[in-house]
Amino acid sequence: EVQLVEAGGGMVQPGGSLRLSCAGSGFSVGNSYMSWVRQAPGKGLEWVAVIYSGGATYYSDSVKGRFTISRDSSKNTLDLQMNSLRTDDTALYYCARDISWGQGTLVTVSS
């Protein structure tokens, strides 16, 4: 059974950094297409970034240049390094493998 568990959320000031992690079980993160998705309070679902099994990465325009998606195949984990955080990055962040999602971790950017 595919399971995904996110961690690393919290409160950070504007301009700060945060690193999210997602632990996968029941499958190989390194052999999968893995994504981060977020949902700001009261807003719709927003795709953030993807890393393909071959290693290519893609980002939404809203996070390009500030966020970096990566994986550690030895630990079977997916990460999202978030720099230069803004108040509009406040959201519940989910990691996903195709249609399987974790329960999310909350990121709040506020002064």
Next chain:
Amino acid sequence: DIQMTQSPSTLSASVGDRVTITCRASRNISSWLAWYQQKPGKAPKVLIYKASNLQSGVPSRFSGSGSGTEFTLTISSLQPDDFATYYCQQYNSYFGQGTKLEIK
């Protein structure tokens, strides 16, 4: 980037109605499309995967069709539990804007 356009943004319907939500991709995405249902305060729940496959445990009144650039989600007979927001998503990529299904 492939953009996903979902319509309508709001849909008012009654219990028992048949409703259809449309999702259009800006380029051919074959059948790499999923439909999700989300209720307030809850995580999204997958209804349909690969455009037309019903996820295990999802009632058969839900169905998906389409391929390429045009896709539909149909609910054959609305039940009270179906009033929620629905999203389409190209696998590992963009979502549609969402359709809020409201009680008429």
